[in-house]
Amino acid sequence: MVKVIFKLKNLLKLRLRLVKGIFISFLMIILPVSLTLSCIDTSLLNGSLMNQEDKRIIQITLNDPIFDSLERKWISSDYFDRGFNYENTRLEVISLYDVLKKNNPDKSLDAIILNCADDYQGVISISDIKKYDLQIALKIKLSQGTDRPEWLQPLIIVVPNHASPPFSERFFTANINELRFVKLADYYAPLRS
Structure with missing residues (x-):
């Protein structure tokens, strides 16, 4: 047994x-x-994205001179602190709407793709940028003694204290290395076979 x-x-x-x-x-x-x-580059799969890329593409990176030409200010964001469980964070920001105005994009472009260093890709509609006065952080100062994860790097989408959007992941996008102006209809178009 x-x-x-x-x-x-x-x-x-x-x-x-x-x-x-x-x-x-x-x-x-x-x-x-x-x-x-x-x-895989989705433009290879999606013909409408390829058509959009034939036109003048507006792309902005962290080192773009546009950031030197716009007003910077230091703000706090209760939305940011609550979302990341921080306190008294200070963020040097510029208005994302000012970035839009400065680039004067084609009126048919209605969103910004947020390409991040960690292969994450977010999307923010231009109507949300206007509605919630979204900012983009160029620098971040966490309160002393706070651990900063490696991925928490500028550029960062920031909701100012006077705005109250719904609590959503798209308003916490960080480590952005490129802003790309697009048409949502093209970006979310079905893949062609």
Whole structure:
């Protein structure tokens, strides 16, 4: 009886190792494939995005001279502090609407794609920028003793204290390395086969 129990335990251990091996093999195959697919340029898949790129594309990066030509101010944001569980954060910001006015985009462009350093991509509509007076932070000062995660870098979308948008991920986008003006209808257009 003891030998049978011992053999059953060994069979169970062997089976667990086999399942674990299959799972790890599956991950080793699926993970590279999914990473590769996530890096494919969607403009290759979506003809309407390609058409949009034929026109003058408005792109702004952290080092863009536009940031030197606009008024900067230091503000606090209760929305930011509540969302990240911080206190007394100070942010050097410029108005995102002023960035829009300075670039004078095509009136048909109604959103900004927020391309982030960590491969995250957010989208903010121009109507939200106007409605909530959204700002973009160029610098951030956390209160002393506060740990700053590596991804919490400018450019950062900031909601000023006088605005009250719904609590949403798009209003917390950080580590933005490019703003790209787009048409939402083109950006969310179905893929062509």
